[in-house]
């Protein structure tokens with residue numbers, strides 16, 4: 001087989017051998033197109049995403065409850081709820097800008113230099129306001145504007161990641177001790193689960209008092225989910241779906257946005273053209289972010305070169321599975337699609353290691369594409385429903401920065417680094433910002449015209 005490779009020695013990133021919890025079942029990494037295409041047409045009861053998720057998240061230890069497997073249902077309610085809210089991007093855009101503007105002003109003031117410019121920690125800043133944007137979309141404005149909940153939510157995500165790692169790497173008897181050391185009395189998780197319960201209750205109360213509300217436009221994924229599941233009030237499903245989606249999605253958009261900013265500000269020669277293209281976008285309530293060809297090309301190239309998840313489409317065969325070329329994966333072994341190899345393949349992308357901002361301009365390729373050469377969002381059956389929101393928000397953040405600030409990095413080395421199979425922004429990277437006075441005039445002209 002041309003690409004399939006189950007030998008740990010051949011992995012260029014550090015994800016594989018460190019998965020010690022699966023050492024007895026060496027992970028298979030599949031990058032061959034035909035193999036993955038076939039997987040696409042398979043029942044999810046054969047190659048299970050759910051079993052992999054359980055091994056990855058270790059819910060028994062991280063969340064304190066086991067997961068029911070419901071993903072066989074087509075049009076899963078949470079997927080529909082995410083799509084419903086994603087479609088409201090034009091209405092949510094000004095609120096997203098409000099959060100960003102408030103937090104960037106604070107970061108600017110807190111890190112101001114004697115010459116009037118400011119040196120902000122880029123990742124910490126974007127992570128915080130980007131996570132609030134995600135919380136607004138998931139739970140609504142009250143939650144996103146509550147600083148205690150936002151703070152506890154971010155701590156809960158970090159703690160869950162650490163407890164999950166501990167559960168995968170330590171002997172069973174040590175896991176509760178490690179979990180206690182990491183999160184103490186688990187106050188952050190309790191706070192978030194209570195918030196989910198009380199917000200859910202509010203949505204059901206609204207539905208009960210005014211049944212006509214089933215048809216009103218939901219203001220959050222939670223409200224859309226309640227409308228999709230009117231009989232689930234006491235079922236636990238809402239808590240499961242919202243908690244899992246919160247943990248897995250909240251910091252992903254800020255990672256993408258930060259890496260896009262890294263790429264833009266390390267290619268300053270493109271700033272005039274990017275600004276010209278983005279003129280008016282922040283003030284136009286109908287602007288939908290899909291008509292920015294240079295920025296789109298930047299984003300596609302940024303996703304391709306950072307490829308922040310080296311592997312995707314993780315599955316566990318429930319019974320042994322044979323790929324079209326004869327390669328058999330035994331039941332219980334993890335299979336994952338090695339997208340980093342595809343994204344950096346010179347036969348697909350000429351001079352693949354080079355960051356070329358214009359590579360995709362005029363090609364029709366977009367950051368939301370799906371397919372074997374663009375597996376970033378998963379395969380078609382379980383593809384990420386959040387992808388339109390994520391790419392819209394990443395572009396919105398980039399436009400906000402480039403229209404409002406001149407900026408450069410204090411140092412351009414190690415802006416992102418590898419941690420296992422993830423390419424993460426470096427928290428130590430600092431961006432030096434100077435306000436663009438000319439932007440005020442531009443915005444006034446745009447509003448007048």
Ligand code: HEM
Nearest residue numbers: 249252253256312313376377378379382383384385386390
């Ligand atoms: C950079 C950000 C993100 C990336 C890279 C990403 C990527 C993915 C991938 C690879 C999958 C799995 C596909 C598969 O296994 O075949 C997935 C599933 C999913 N994602 Fe995302 N995602 C992101 C952000 C989000 C956001 C912001 C939300 C919603 C708030 C979201 C909601 C979901 C849901 C609900 C699923 C499960 C889909 C299903 O079971 O059908 N994602 N995502």
